[in-house]
Amino acid sequence: MTAWLADQMLVYGSFGILAAVLLLPALEAALPVVGALLPGQTAVVLSGVLAWHGHVTVEAALLTALVGAVLGNLAGYAIGSRWKERLMARMTSRSRHRRVTERALGLIERRGGGAVFVGRFTAVLRTLVPTLCGATRMPLRRYLLWSVLSSAVWAPAFVLIGYVMGPAGPG
Secondary structure, X not given: OHHHHHHHHHHOHHHHHHHHHHHHHHHHHHOHHHHHHOOHHHHHHHHHHHHHOOOOOHHHHHHHXXXXXXXXXXXXXXXXXXXXXXXXHHHOOOHHHHHHHHHHHHHHHHHOHHHHHHHHOOHHXXXXXXXXXXXXXXXXXXXXXXXXXXXXXXXXHHHHHHHHHHHHOOO
């Protein structure tokens, strides 16, 4: 999967790389199904690898990953705010989904904005927390603060992980 994604990113050069780094984290947080198929974090790590190989600059990868993460979080929050009842009914319809959703809601209830921070670094929560924060009506200002803060730590961490792995990765 990773090799395929790297190949797809390289097809369109630096534009393709940066488009994937913007869109995949954004779609992952806004539409959880996409995140299950093509994790945004994988694209961000690959952007670091490809930056090491000179296909894009590290700065461009960092900025694009940050913007993609924040935009995706905001879209997920807006979806949760808009379609709360419909989403909550769907998320709790199956027992497996219900358990994960209830755990995420408990984290949001206990940690508030800290759940947004932790969620950014946890695969399943990264896809659920933005929507659930919107559905539970977390104040937008507080949500946005935690979203930007967590994304400002997450984006450089995973781009730089990829950059350090660069010599071993696809070029």
